[in-house]
């Protein structure tokens with residue numbers, strides 16, 4: 682879905698409704714290839730590497746690799762937190778059933 686009231690940007694195609702920057706806010710980064718705005722540099726470099734990987738120079742490729750490594754670290758810690766939470770839920774449930782059922 683596109684926002685018909687937003688004028689086209691000077692840097693590229695008009696962002697769709699999902700990527701439209703609210704009034705009074707500025708994106709932390711904007712894609713040089715398609716003009717899409719991002720809330721932080723990390724997401725910007727992930728997008729650039731994934732969608733414009735064939736056109737990247739060495740510095741951009743290095744920034745994309747750094748963003749990928751950071752993403753892997755974040756995903757690892759997220760999975761670790763989920764595993765700990767599931768373990769706590771399972772052990773709490775098992776202990777509660779032991780006390781309830783005697």
Ligand SMILES: [Zn+2]
Pocket residue numbers: 712713714715716717728729732733
């Ligand atoms: Zn782009």
